[in-house]
Amino acid sequence: MTPKNPDATMIGGVEVSSPIWLAPLAGVTTRTFRSFHARMGAGLVHTEMISAVGLTYMNKKTRRLLGDEGESDPVALQLFGPDADSMARGAELALGERRFDALEINMACPMPKVTKRGAGASLLGRPDEARRMVSSLTGFGLPVWAKLRVTPRNGSEAGTEEFARGLLAAGAALLLVHGRTPAQRYEGTADKDRVRSLAARFPGLIAASGDYYAPQDALYYLDGGCVAVLAARGALRDAYLIPRTNAALGRGVPERLTDPTVADRAMALISLGRQGVADEGERLTLALMRRMLSGAFKGYYGAAAVRNACAACRDWPCMESVLSGVADAQCAPLR
Ligand SMILES: Cc1cc2nc3c(=O)[nH]c(=O)nc-3n(C[C@H](O)[C@H](O)[C@H](O)COP(=O)(O)O)c2cc1C
Numbered sequence: 638m639t640p641k642n643p644d645a646t647m648i649g650g651v652e653v654s655s656p657i658w659l660a661p662l663a664g665v666t667t668r669t670f671r672s673f674h675a676r677m678g679a680g681l682v683h684t685e686m687i688s689a690v691g692l693t694y695m696n697k698k699t700r701r702l703l704g705d706e707g708e709s710d711p712v713a714l715q716l717f718g719p720d721a722d723s724m725a726r727g728a729e730l731a732l733g734e735r736r737f738d739a740l741e742i743n744m745a746c747p748m749p750k751v752t753k754r755g756a757g758a759s760l761l762g763r764p765d766e767a768r769r770m771v772s773s774l775t776g777f778g779l780p781v782w783a784k785l786r787v788t789p790r791n792g793s794e795a796g797t798e799e800f801a802r803g804l805l806a807a808g809a810a811l812l813l814v815h816g817r818t819p820a821q822r823y824e825g826t827a828d829k830d831r832v833r834s835l836a837a838r839f840p841g842l843i844a845a846s847g848d849y850y851a852p853q854d855a856l857y858y859l860d861g862g863c864v865a866v867l868a869a870r871g872a873l874r875d876a877y878l879i880p881r882t883n884a885a886l887g888r889g890v891p892e893r894l895t896d897p898t899v900a901d902r903a904m905a906l907i908s909l910g911r912q913g914v915a916d917e918g919e920r921l922t923l924a925l926m927r928r929m930l931s932g933a934f935k936g937y938y939g940a941a942a943v944r945n946a947c948a949a950c951r952d953w954p955c956m957e958s959v960l961s962g963v964a965d966a967q968c969a970p971l972r
Contacts, residue, residue: 649811650780655680689718689727833861874932
């Protein structure tokens with residue numbers, strides 16, 4: 638399939654403007670956060686993992702997680718669930734609410750509250766059901782993707798490779814591989830070379846996740862044959878990671894996104910916060926802002942004071958006023 642836009646490429650059956658994507662992040666990749674990073678240049682954004690079984694109740698919270706048609710940039714819907722039937726039912730219900738560009742199955746979440754229900758990374762041990770899940774989604778006319786983790790090393794790559802081969806044979810158009818084992822959870826380092834070796838084994842079919850904190854990390858994955866790279870905690874620590882990586886890839890990126898001033902950074906957070914409060918409420922937005930603030934002004938004089946002042950805020954007007962103070966102080970170079 639060729640892309641309609643000559644500057645775009647087809648990855649995993651979706652037309653994207655960049656191979657640098659926003660990862661699924663529970664409690665973080667809200668509609669507001671997705672739109673923010675799409676404007677920053679992410680080629681595709683993810684919903685957080687949404688329970689396929691929970692979709693049958695379709696309450697207000699679930700609707701909020703799904704977002705709406707107003708999101709014009711490519712969005713992948715990530716679902717988690719215990720079996721193929723609930724996966725297919727969940728996808729049907731979600732697509733009844735809005736359009737998505739790809740359907741993705743979570744086979745990566747290592748947290749017991751997910752794995753003990755037979756979902757997430759527990760599927761790595763149930764390859765037949767995992768393959769059935771992929772097959773059950775292929776009838777919706779959208780590319781089907783799976784996000785998985787590398788399996789523990791047992792002297793060879795055979796485990797992960799065989800599992801991946803099965804998913805591709807069942808109809809998966811792209812596999813997004815996190816280079817940590819389930820037992821590592823989010824600790825230790827991601828094995829980038831194992832992800833690269835899978836990419837060499839399955840050309841054009843592997844996107845990478847794990848320890849992407851600087852543009853060079855993404856370039857390392859792409860140079861190794863991965864077709865896309867997911868920004869996860871890196872995008873939380875540094876809101877400008879995606880544009881800086883796009884610039885390193887030789888894509889035209891405005892200077893205010895590659896070399897933002899302190900004022901630019903503060904203004905970007907204010908705009909994200911305002912939108913978040915309007916769309917998702919104050920509590921979730923304050924929690925997200927605190928996570929982002931841990932790295933937002935890193936390396937700048939006064940960063941710790943701003944972080945502490947924001948941490949002490951109990952409501953958005955307080956945080957906005959601290960950030961406005963930072964934006965107004967632009968005449969005093971902080972760097
Ligand atoms: C707070 C948090 C929430 C996450 N939520 C999801 C999720 O909903 N679905 C998923 O597939 N992975 C999820 N992940 C995993 C990330 O998408 C990513 O694969 C992982 O963080 C590795 O990338 P990193 O080392 O660059 O952070 C989450 C990670 C974090 C830290």
